[in-house]
Structure formats: C-alpha cells, structure tokens
Amino acid sequence: MTVTAEKLTETPTQTPLVTMRLWRGDATGGCFVDYEVEASEGEVVLDVVHRVQATQAPDLAVRWNCKAGKCGSCSAEVNGRPRLMCMTRMSTLPPGEAVTIAPMKTFPILKDLVSDVSFNYVVARQIPPLAPRPREADGTHRIAQVDIDRVQEFHKCIECFLCQDVCHVIRDHEGNKAHFAGPRFFVRAAALEMHPLDTLDRRPLLRHHLGLAYCNITKCCTEVCPVGIKITDNSIIPLKERVVDGYFDPIAWLGRKIRRKPARTPVTEPLAPQATAGANGPRPGRRSPGEA
Amino acid sequence: MADYDVKELDVLVIGAGGAGLRAAIESASLGARTGVVCKSLLGKAHTVMAEGGIAAAMGNVWAEDNWKIHFRDTMRGGKMLNNWRMAQLHAQEAPDRVFELEEWGAAFDRTPDGRILQRDFGGHRYARLAHVGDRTGLEMIRTLQYKAIYLDDLEVFMECTVLRLLVEGGRVTGAIAYWRETGRFVVFRAKATVLATGGIGKAFRFTSASWEYTGDGHALALWAGADMLDMEFVQFHPTGMIWPPSARGILVTEGVRGDGGVLRNSEGRRFMFDYIPPFFAAETADNEAEADRWYDDKRNRRPPELLPRDEVARAINAEVKAGRGSPHGGVFLDIASRRSAEYIERRLPSMYEQFLELADVDITKEPMEVGPTCHYMMGGVRVEPDTCAATVPGLYAAGEVAGGMHGSNRLGGNSLGDLLVFGRRAGAAAAEFARSAGGLGPLDEAQVARICADALQPFANEQGESPYELHRELQQTMQDLVGIIRTESELAEARDRLVGLAARVPGLYAEGNRQFNPGWHLAIDLRAMVAVSTCITLSALERRESRGGHTRDDYPKPDPEYFGKHNHITRLEEDGTVSVHAEPLPEMPPELAELFEEATVS
Ligand code: SF4
Ligand code: SF4
Ligand code: FES
Numbered sequence: 001m002t003v004t005a006e007k008l009t010e011t012p013t014q015t016p017l018v019t020m021r022l023w024r025g026d027a028t029g030g031c032f033v034d035y036e037v038e039a040s041e042g043e044v045v046l047d048v049v050h051r052v053q054a055t056q057a058p059d060l061a062v063r064w065n066c067k068a069g070k071c072g073s074c075s076a077e078v079n080g081r082p083r084l085m086c087m088t089r090m091s092t093l094p095p096g097e098a099v100t101i102a103p104m105k106t107f108p109i110l111k112d113l114v115s116d117v118s119f120n121y122v123v124a125r126q127i128p129p130l131a132p133r134p135r136e137a138d139g140t141h142r143i144a145q146v147d148i149d150r151v152q153e154f155h156k157c158i159e160c161f162l163c164q165d166v167c168h169v170i171r172d173h174e175g176n177k178a179h180f181a182g183p184r185f186f187v188r189a190a191a192l193e194m195h196p197l198d199t200l201d202r203r204p205l206l207r208h209h210l211g212l213a214y215c216n217i218t219k220c221c222t223e224v225c226p227v228g229i230k231i232t233d234n235s236i237i238p239l240k241e242r243v244v245d246g247y248f249d250p251i252a253w254l255g256r257k258i259r260r261k262p263a264r265t266p267v268t269e270p271l272a273p274q275a276t277a278g279a280n281g282p283r284p285g286r287r288s289p290g291e292a
Numbered sequence: 293m294a295d296y297d298v299k300e301l302d303v304l305v306i307g308a309g310g311a312g313l314r315a316a317i318e319s320a321s322l323g324a325r326t327g328v329v330c331k332s333l334l335g336k337a338h339t340v341m342a343e344g345g346i347a348a349a350m351g352n353v354w355a356e357d358n359w360k361i362h363f364r365d366t367m368r369g370g371k372m373l374n375n376w377r378m379a380q381l382h383a384q385e386a387p388d389r390v391f392e393l394e395e396w397g398a399a400f401d402r403t404p405d406g407r408i409l410q411r412d413f414g415g416h417r418y419a420r421l422a423h424v425g426d427r428t429g430l431e432m433i434r435t436l437q438y439k440a441i442y443l444d445d446l447e448v449f450m451e452c453t454v455l456r457l458l459v460e461g462g463r464v465t466g467a468i469a470y471w472r473e474t475g476r477f478v479v480f481r482a483k484a485t486v487l488a489t490g491g492i493g494k495a496f497r498f499t500s501a502s503w504e505y506t507g508d509g510h511a512l513a514l515w516a517g518a519d520m521l522d523m524e525f526v527q528f529h530p531t532g533m534i535w536p537p538s539a540r541g542i543l544v545t546e547g548v549r550g551d552g553g554v555l556r557n558s559e560g561r562r563f564m565f566d567y568i569p570p571f572f573a574a575e576t577a578d579n580e581a582e583a584d585r586w587y588d589d590k591r592n593r594r595p596p597e598l599l600p601r602d603e604v605a606r607a608i609n610a611e612v613k614a615g616r617g618s619p620h621g622g623v624f625l626d627i628a629s630r631r632s633a634e635y636i637e638r639r640l641p642s643m644y645e646q647f648l649e650l651a652d653v654d655i656t657k658e659p660m661e662v663g664p665t666c667h668y669m670m671g672g673v674r675v676e677p678d679t680c681a682a683t684v685p686g687l688y689a690a691g692e693v694a695g696g697m698h699g700s701n702r703l704g705g706n707s708l709g710d711l712l713v714f715g716r717r718a719g720a721a722a723a724e725f726a727r728s729a730g731g732l733g734p735l736d737e738a739q740v741a742r743i744c745a746d747a748l749q750p751f752a753n754e755q756g757e758s759p760y761e762l763h764r765e766l767q768q769t770m771q772d773l774v775g776i777i778r779t780e781s782e783l784a785e786a787r788d789r790l791v792g793l794a795a796r797v798p799g800l801y802a803e804g805n806r807q808f809n810p811g812w813h814l815a816i817d818l819r820a821m822v823a824v825s826t827c828i829t830l831s832a833l834e835r836r837e838s839r840g841g842h843t844r845d846d847y848p849k850p851d852p853e854y855f856g857k858h859n860h861i862t863r864l865e866e867d868g869t870v871s872v873h874a875e876p877l878p879e880m881p882p883e884l885a886e887l888f889e890e891a892t893v894s
Contacts, residue, residue, distance in 0.1 A: 040537060040538065041536060042536020042538050043536070043537075044650070047538045058758060058802070058809075058810070058811030059802075059805070059809040061807075062810070063333070065337075065340075065503065067502070068341070068646060070430065071340045071341070071502070072335075073336050089649075110808060111808040112808070124438070125441050125442065129438055139391075141395075141406075142406030144402060144406055148402060152399050152401075155424070158430065192397075195397060271442070
C-alpha cells in the first residue's frame with residue numbers, strides 16, 4: 001500500500017470520557033440525556049456530538065456544514081451560552097463537568113438540537129434590497145476601499161442567528177417577533193444603508209416596522225457574534241442616530257449624506273410576503289397537508 | 293403507503309450553492325416558475341467555504357490580462373483535457389458575472405482607483421481573482437441569496453433531499469425528494485431540471501467538504517442514464533490543516549501563497565524549487581530571489597509555490613514520504629517570516645482566526661502545518677458546453693457536478709467563476725427548454741411508489757448495520773486506495789471492496805423515526821457515495837498515465853499519444869454495471885489552438 005501524507009497521523013491521544021448532556025426531544029417535549037463518550041485532543045464540541053451520533057444515538061438531530069465557523073449552521077446553547085459548536089474547543093470548557101447542549105431557545109424546537117429558524121427568513125425578505133446608483137461613464141463602479149470597509153464588516157455575517165437567539169426583546173417576548181427584526185437584520189439594514197452604491201432610505205421602515213427602538217443597547221448580541229461584528233456600536237447605534245436625525249433634522253442628514261447619495265428614495269412599508277405559499281418564506285412548503 | 297405531495301414547476305434546480313442560485317435567478321428572471329431544493333438551510337451551501345476569489349480577466353490590476361490568457365492558463369492547468377469550449381466561455385464571461393455581483397451588492401476589495409481588486413493565485417499568469425478578503429465564497433452566496441429571495445417566480449425548498457430523478461418517456465421530469473424535518477416525501481414535477489449539487493468530498497476521509505458533499509447530483513444523473521465525464525479526476529488541495537486531528541482537512545486558502553507565503557520542509561528548505569515540472573519550467577522561477585521579485589514585478593517568473601494544485605499536492609506528499617515532513621505529517625506553510633502581522637491580518641483574516649481558534653497557532657508569528665486534503669471533483673455530468681444540457685433530455689448540470697470545464701485539474705479561482713457562468717447558462721437553457729418542450733403527461737405513480745418504498749427500507753432492516761460504520765469504511769477505502777497516488781493493484785482492491793460495500797448498502801439500518809434523522813439520511817446518502825466512488829475508481833483504473841489530479845505510481849508520466857487525447861465516459865449499463873470507455877477530445881478550432889503553440893504541451 002502506498003504511504004501517503006495523510007496516513008501518518010492517525011492515533012490522537014485519547015483523553016478520559018466526557019459527559020455530554022444533550023437535549024433530546026421535539027416540539028411536543030423532551031429532556032436532557034447524558035452520554036458518556038470519548039474526546040480527543042484538540043476536539044471541538046461538534047466533534048464530540050458527532051461521536052455520540054455515530055456510536056450511541058444515530059438519530060440525534062444536529063445541523064452543521066462547514067465545521068470551520070463559516071456557515072453558521074451549528075448554533076446551539078453550550079453550557080447556557082449561545083455558541084457555534086464547531087468553534088467551541090472542548091478544552092475551553094470546565095474539565096470534569098458535563099457539557100450541556102440545548103437548541104437555541106428563542107426559536108421553536110424541531111428536534112433535539114435543531115430549531116426552527118424560519119422567522120429569520122421571513123424578516124430577511126421585508127427589507128428592500130440594494131438599489132444601486134448608475135455606473136460611471138466607463139461602465140465601472142468606483143468605490144474607495146475606506147467606503148466599503150464598514151459594509152465588509154457587516155457582510156462577514158454568517159447568519160448563525162446567535163444574536164437573534166440572545167436578544168431579550170424576542171427571547172423573552174415571543175409577541176415582539178411580529179414587529180422586531182432583531183440584531184442580524186439591523187446589521188443587514190445597516191449594510192444596505194451604508195453601502196456606497198445604495199439609493200434607498202430605509203429609515204422610515206426601521207422606525208415603524210422593524211422595531212429599531214425596542215433595542216435598548218444591552219450589547220448582548222455583539223458579545224455572542226462569532227465573527228466579531230460590532231453589531232451595536234457599528235450598526236444599531238448609527239442606525240438609531242440616523243433615524244433620529246432623519247426625523248428631527250432632515251436637513252443635517254441630507255447635508256451629511258448628499259455627497260454620495262443625492263437621491264435617496266424613502267421606503268415606508270416592508271415588502272409583502274410572496275403570494276405563493278411558502279415561497280422564500282418560513283420553512284417553505286415543508287409540511288404536507290393534514291400533517292401535524 | 294406512498295404518501296407524498298406534488299409540486300408543479302417549470303424548472304427545478306437541485307442545490308442552492310453558487311451554481312444553483314445563479315441558475316435559479318436566471319430561470320426565474322426569464323419568467324419560468326422555478327423551485328430550488330437544498331439539503332441545508334438557504335445560504336449554508338458549500339460555496340461559503342470558498343476563500344480565494346473569482347478568477348476573471350478584468351484587467352484591473354494588470355491591463356495586459358485578457359480572456360485568451362485566462363483561457364490558456366485554464367487549459368494548461370487542466371493539462372489540456374478540458375472541454376475547450378467551456379474554458380473559452382468561462383474566460384470570456386467571468387468578468388461580466390463579477391460586475392453583475394457587484395451590481396447586486398457584493399463588496400469586493402478595491403484598487404486604489406476604486407475598481408475591483410484582483411489577487412494572485414496558482415496557475416494564473418496575472419493577478420486575476422476578484423475577492424473579498426479571504427471569504428469570497430460567503431460574499432458570493434449571500435449576494436446571490438439576497439438576489440434570489442425577492443424574485444416572485446422563485447421558491448426555495450430548504451432541508452429537502454432528492455432521492456431520484458423522475459424519468460418518464462426518456463425525459464427527466466423532475467425529482468422525488470423527502471423533507472429532512474419530517475421525513476415525508478414530495479414529488480417536484482418539472483419540465484426541466486438543473487443539477488447543481490457540488491461534489492463528493494465526503495467519500496474521502498480527509499476532506500474540506502461538509503456532510504452535504506455526497507455526490508448526489510453525480511449519482512442522480514448516472515441513475516437517470518446520463519453520461520459522466522472523466523470521473524477519475526479528484527483534486528486534492530495541497531494545503532489543508534493537519535493538526536489538531538479534529539481540524540484535519542479544513543482548507544487553508546491558496547491566497548496564503550498568493551500573498552507571499554512559502555512552503556518549507558523540516559530542513560527549512562523551500563522545496564518547491566525541486567519539483568518544477570518541465571511543462572511549467574519556462575514560466576516558473578528557479579531561484580528564491582527571482583521568485584520573491586515576482587510579487588511586485590510580473591516580468592519575473594512565478595514562484596513555484598504557485599504551480600497548479602496537483603503539482604504542489606504531489607510535492608508535499610513526496611517530501612513527507614522522504615521523511616522531511618513536519619511533526620504531524622505535513623509541511624510548513626510560512627507567511628509569518630515574510631509579511632508583516634498587519635498585512636496578514638488584513639489580507640487573510642479568516643485564516644488568522646481559524647488557526648488561532650482551532651490550532652492555537654498565530655500565523656503572524658509561526659508557520660502553519662499543512663497537507664493535502666480532498667477538495668474538488670473535476671469529473672462530472674457530461675454537458676453540452678453552451679447550454680449545460682446533459683445527455684438525457686430535460687436535464688442540465690452546472691458547477692462542480694458538471695464535468696469538462698477543468699480538465700484533469702482545476703485552477704484555484706476558476707470554481708466560483710464556473711458557478712456563475714454556467715449556472716446562468718444552465719438556468720437560461722432550462723427555462724427555454726421548459727417553455728418549448730411541451731407539458732408533462734400523467735405522473736408515473738408506480739415509479740414514485742417504488743422509490744419511496746426503497747427509501748424507507750432502512751427502517752425495516754432491524755438486523756442491519758450502522759450507516760456510520762459503513763461510511764467510515766468507504767472513506768478509508770477511497771482515502772487509502774484511490775487518493776493522491778494511485779496504482780493498479782490498489783485501484784483493483786478498491787473496486788472489489790466497493791462491490792462489497794455496495795452489496796451492504798441496501799441492508800443498512802436506520803434507528804428511530806423519519807423525523808430529522810441523520811442516521812437514515814446517511815443510509816440514503818451512502819447509495820450515491822458508493823455509486824460515485826465506483827465511477828471514480830473504475831475510470832481511474834482505465835487511465836494508465838499520470839495527469840493532473842490523477843497520479844499513477846505505475847504510470848508516472850503523461851501519455852500524450854493516447855490518454856492525452858481522450859476523455860473517459862462512464863455510464864450505467866442496463867445490467868446495472870458501470871462501464872468506462874474512451875472518447876477522442878473535441879477538436880479545438882485553429883484560432884484557439886495557436887495560443888498553445890509556443891508552449892510545451894505534454
Ligand atoms: S443590543 Fe439591542 S439588539 Fe442587541 S441584544 Fe441588546 S436589545 Fe437586542
Ligand atoms: S450578526 Fe453575528 S451573531 Fe448575528 S447572525 Fe450574523 S454572524 Fe451571527
Ligand atoms: S458548522 Fe459551519 S459554523 Fe459550525
């Protein structure tokens with residue numbers, strides 16, 4: 001057999017067993033179940049959850065894709081804290097204690113560690129997309145790097161929805177979901193509002209429909225953001241200032257912005273959900289008729 | 293017992309990565325009622341993992357660049373086995389696809405005069421990759437996602453896995469799928485179907501791929517009777533993480549080398565200078581001084597670290613085998629000693645984070661340990677270049693699942709462009725086919741019932757074995773026997789083992805119920821993985837030469853006379869076996885052929 005590079009390091013040192021306390025159940029109820037399982041050096045929580053799945057609980061539901069902190073699929077509450085399971089090293093958790101993992105609490109539970117995050121896909125569609133200014137005479141868009149830096153920070157968002165999960169406005173008050181977009185979508189709105197090419201003015205929308213005012217700047221969202229977006233300082237607070245400026249001093253606002261965005265079209269209503277059932281919306285078309 | 297929903301569509305797109313979303317956007321924009329099915333949530337597809345950028349000859353950084361040079365680089369990188377027409381279309385159209393993304397809001401890095409910045413990458417003569425730091429794939433998927441969700445004729449069906457294509461009257465008429473959440477079945481009846489399912493990385497043990505990468509589209513096409521092209525060519529990316537074990541395989545972007553990083557062995561030697569093949573000798577620097585000058589002055593020859601991926605992966609493999617590897621069995625990738633910490637953090641922020649978080653390595657201070665990882669499938673569904681039409685009517689394929697574009701080896705940066713260029717073309721052709729091909733007859737309910745029953749079989753196999761164990765065996769087989777370096781006896785052993793694995797697949801057991809059950813999902817995914825692995829292995833056995841992603845220990849040289857002039861076609865025969873036969877390459881027109889005259893062609 002040919003010896004290739006990938007065969008030389010296959011025996012990681014085993015550490016003692018760890019206890020994984022995983023939430024098992026579905027929308028109708030459930031409980032935490034303890035699994036004793038091996039963990040190897042350098043492993044992350046998701047590795048150990050996968051080992052439980054492969055050896056003890058083949059039907060354990062868990063979302064993941066990249067295992068590298070890039071897709072935002074593996075969000076859960078690890079020892080009570082919203083985190084990406086793939087970026088939480090076992091070695092950073094208290095040794096000798098059970099590792100408790102629950103699905104995100106702010107969203108309805110589907111099964112085990114998987115929750116129904118469709119709320120986010122509904123909100124996403126309410127915010128009108130970029131309406132870019134025309135291209136320059138030579139067919140290009142000219143944008144200085146400094147003008148795109150801020151937008152690039154917002155575009156780092158991996159849509160893990162951990163910020164949505166932690167925000168008390170919706171975590172503690174289910175009813176607020178109808179009129180509060182949540183930190184992820186303030187980031188999205190800020191990315192559009194501050195995009196150098198954009199020509200819309202989403203401030204009326206933010207004020208009247210997306211619930212910007214409900215945010216009382218606790219900064220919990222910023223603390224959990226796995227990609228380090230300064231959600232509160234760089235998106236929410238500037239948006240709040242703009243909304244206030246827009247309502248109380250439109251001239252100053254225009255004066256400040258006129259250089260780049262001479263004609264901003266105000267948007268007052270959220271985009272309506274699509275006519276077809278489930279199109280792009282919540283868990284589109286997932287349930288068959290007559291199903292619970 | 294076969295209880296299912298039926299959804300009627302004009303165009304069904306399977307897969308919501310870059311190619312699938314671009315196809316769906318095109319098709320819906322042309323007024324076709326379009327549905328996109330994806331196994332994960334929207335916006336999580338493997339495209340988010342792409343780091344480096346989109347290769348497009350825009351000439352923003354080097355005005356000398358143009359599509360012909362990009363075309364030539366692509367063909368040479370693929371060792372001339374690429375479908376020339378696909379490589380041409382890609383090189384010609386990639387710039388427009390990038391400008392389109394910019395128009396839709398993608399925030400590319402900028403040049404000092406405000407245009408889209410382009411970076412250097414292996415195999416590309418000029419700095420050509422439009423990028424957003426080192427997370428270009430994320431920017432691309434998010435931009436396409438937020439383009440798609442506002443389109444009225446476009447529906448997204450998330451967390452839904454396709455089992456089989458529906459084939460009625462010799463035509464593909466949609467697909468049968470199940471909702472991952474509930475395990476219930478759904479039939480998508482569509483006048484045209486686009487495969488955009490990506491690759492097969494999960495058949496290998498060390499891979500940069502996610503769980504979704506199980507070769508579904510390759511298998512769906514094969515089972516529907518479509519021709520597959522050059523299935524032996526699997527790309528091992530030279531630089532994956534190798535330590536700690538749990539991070540093994542995670543990609544380290546080629547951008548590290550494009551931005552000045554170099555490879556060293558345990559003796560501190562920049563060993564790539566020892567592995568410059570004659571094919572690229574004329575354009576590759578043979579000393580460190582010249583290589584280092586190249587970053588600022590392109591009149592110098594390129595550093596050997598930026599040779600195409602197959603060359604670099606083989607070189608790393610050889611160094612490790614010769615006992616000059618790093619402590620954990622790779623080599624060192626060093627940018628710390630060559631660029632400032634500030635530069636590294638600005639240019640490679642995700643790499644910086646990734647190593648700090650997962651390996652406790654500060655890449656601004658110490659070298660990374662890297663080794664090859666399974667990364668990309670060059671082989672795929674045989675398509676008609678201009679329309680992406682497969683050999684079965686009503687079926688289209690774009691992106692990684694399609695074959696031809698990249699020949700025997702893909703250049704970095706050519707994947708994201710491929711997704712956009714051919715995603716758009718497939719979407720347009722599928723919409724046109726849906727418009728002109730006429731309606732569908734009554735649903736073949738017996739076919740649906742059969743497929744549903746087959747999918748539920750694992751629940752009944754109470755004495756059956758665990759899909760996780762079988763998956764592990766498959767990965768080990770492919771990794772050990774059909775990996776970077778191949779040889780006749782090992783490939784034959786893999787072929788025999790795959791026969792055994794295939795025989796065990798129908799007996800796999802799924803514990804629990806149909807609701808979001810990963811064990812059941814894996815039992816189903818394994819059908820595709822084993823089928824596609826078989827195609828790879830059989831095609832690899834037949835190619836008795838070394839070329840691009842396919843290296844044979846027993847035939848270490850390329851064979852320009854025969855294999856260099858033939859593609860391999862793989863298909864499923866009526867008796868259930870997979871056949872492989874060679875077909876001459878399509879002939880390149882003279883005006884393109886002359887672009888290669890000055891080069892040594894192997
Ligand atoms: S800062 Fe605002 S948005 Fe963020 S968690 Fe607190 S209340 Fe929610
Ligand atoms: S802003 Fe941060 S925490 Fe919120 S969804 Fe995006 S990446 Fe996650
Ligand atoms: S699996 Fe992608 S972020 Fe964790």
